Ligand SMILES: Nc1ncnc2c1ncn2[C@@H]1O[C@H](COP(=O)(O)OP(=O)(O)O)[C@@H](O)[C@H]1O
């Protein structure tokens with residue numbers, strides 16, 4: 001199952017992250033794909049906030065993986081500066097993040113080193129403030145997770161929550 005959202009600003013993208021956060025459990029893997037400035041870190045911040053991580057999730061400049069504590073542990077990997085996919089193999093991300101949620105920006109830097117089952121979030125930049133965000137579940141666990149997301153998506157359509165549910169479904 002694939003769901004597409006349209007976001008009109010960073011606050012809406014963070015809100016979508018918060019909505020996703022409710023659905024995660026330890027061992028989950030989320031790959032964040034899209035060009036620089038698309039909103040990957042912004043969504044990660046929303047997920048962090050939804051999981052009650054106190055610090056603000058930020059882009060790491062030198063470390064490949066940042067660790068946060070919230071309702072779940074959050075491991076945030078940014079592979080942008082990766083030079084050799086082998087480095088990712090050395091990190092043993094899946095194994096080391098198995099007690100929490102693994103978020104990976106720039107997964108295309110090391111596609112063969114990342115778990116085949118995951119939630120894929122793909123960002124398209126439409127204009128300065130508009131992003132199309134496509135979410136796809138790969139593997140059984142993530143198909144299930146998508147069911148949960150589609151339920152919250154339906155909630156978002158009710159007139160009352162529409163004003164506060166910012167990342168609006170695009171359909
Ligand atoms: N709808 C939107 N969603 C997310 N970010 C947006 C949006 N519109 C504009 N922006 C801007 O785009 C940038 C996204 O930055 P960031 O999340 O760090 O991107 P990435 O991690 O993909 O490189 C921020 O400067 C943010 O203010």
Ligand SMILES: [Mg+2]
Pocket residue numbers: 040041059078105
């Ligand atoms: Mg980033």
